[in-house]
Amino acid sequence: MIPKKITILQRFYLYFIYINLLFISIGFIPITVALAQVPFEESAHFINASQFVKTHQKDIQFFLSKAGAETPLVIAIAFPELLRFNQLQNHAEVTSLEFLYVNFGENYADFSIGYFQMKPSFVQKIEELLASQQLSSFQKIYSYNTAKSDIEIRKARIERLNNIEWQLQYLNAFYWLMEISYRTKYWTNTEEKLRFYAAAYNYGFWKPEKEIVQWRLSSKFKYDNQYYNYTTLAWLFYEKSAKFWFK
Numbered sequence: 001m002i003p004k005k006i007t008i009l010q011r012f013y014l015y016f017i018y019i020n021l022l023f024i025s026i027g028f029i030p031i032t033v034a035l036a037q038v039p040f041e042e043s044a045h046f047i048n049a050s051q052f053v054k055t056h057q058k059d060i061q062f063f064l065s066k067a068g069a070e071t072p073l074v075i076a077i078a079f080p081e082l083l084r085f086n087q088l089q090n091h092a093e094v095t096s097l098e099f100l101y102v103n104f105g106e107n108y109a110d111f112s113i114g115y116f117q118m119k120p121s122f123v124q125k126i127e128e129l130l131a132s133q134q135l136s137s138f139q140k141i142y143s144y145n146t147a148k149s150d151i152e153i154r155k156a157r158i159e160r161l162n163n164i165e166w167q168l169q170y171l172n173a174f175y176w177l178m179e180i181s182y183r184t185k186y187w188t189n190t191e192e193k194l195r196f197y198a199a200a201y202n203y204g205f206w207k208p209e210k211e212i213v214q215w216r217l218s219s220k221f222k223y224d225n226q227y228y229n230y231t232t233l234a235w236l237f238y239e240k241s242a243k244f245w246f247k
Contacts, residue, residue, distance in 0.1 A: 040233075041240050045224070049082035050241050052115070056164065057245060063168035066137075067175055072242035073190065074175045077198045079242070080233040081117035084223050094162055102154045113158075116167045120157055123170050125206055129177055138173050178205060194238055195231035202230045 040046055053060065053075060064071045097120065100109035106121045113119075131142040147153045160166035178197050187193040199216035200207075221230035 041236055045083050046237075049079065050237065052082055053079065053237075053241070054245065059165060060168060061246060063165060064172050064175075066172060069247075070175075072238055072246040073194050073197070074171060075246065076194060076234045076238035076242045077175070077201050078116040078171055079237040080198075080202075080221060080223070080228075080230050081112075082115055083233070084117060085115050094158065097158050098155075102151055102158060105150075105154070114161050114167045115164055116171060118161055118167060118170060120154070120161065122204075123157060123161065126170055126173050126177065129206075130173060133180070135176075138176070141169060141173055174201060174205060181205075182209075190238075191235055194235055198231040198234035 060075055061071060064074050067074045094113050097109050097111055097113065101111075101120055106119075106124075110119050110121050127142040130138045144153045144156055147156045160170075175197070178200060182196075187196075195216050196212065200212050202221065203212055203215040205212075216231050217229075219227045219229040221228045221233070
């Protein structure tokens with residue numbers, strides 16, 4: 001959807017963005033490599049994504065420290081998104097968001113960006129819920145001290161999302177909102193909890209519990225031209241790596 005009140009130069013720039021995103025999506029610019037016929041955890045993509053976590057282990061432990069013993073569970077929740085992250089595509093989508101989202105809002109652009117593929121609407125929902133519950137320990141997230149207008153706030157939000165440390169803070173906030181929302185729920189084991197939280201992260205944590213449970217059982221996470229169960233990939237990383245790296 002093209003906004004009506006834009007200049008000819010802005011319109012040309014907008015079409016340029018759309019064409020670049022189209023080329024990426026249909027494959028003129030290759031962004032994926034077919035997985036070899038090996039166990040998924042032995043694939044190059046899984047190993048590379050795992051290495052990213054290992055490389056940023058100190059930052060992860062610092063920004064997820066409030067999760068304590070459940071730090072491996074929290075990072076596993078977002079791990080599948082690392083598999084889909086692509087620097088080229090991310091640049092094109094950030095460029096689009098910087099123009100469309102910042103100036104016109106999420107109805108015009110709401111792409112997933114950053115290593116953990118977060119949408120502006122996703123983190124805005126986190127901010128709103130944190131603010132509504134007056135969680136002072138997260139005030140930094142829902143306060144925009146220097147940004148006054150909606151456009152300034154949206155611009156600041158995109159700058160945050162393009163920063164790994166900010167994404168980790170949002171991931172931590174997501175975890176605690178889930179802890180609050182489901183504080184009375186009994187979990188049979190770690191796997192049940194992780195899979196439910198991962199489904200909520202991927203599907204929408206503000207959605208009804210029944211819908212999240214249904215999503216947990218589905219295989220709708222598209223990656224490398226195939227569809228996977230998002231929660232299975234999250235649990236696989238937890239079992240193979242996260243629970244050993246973060247204690």
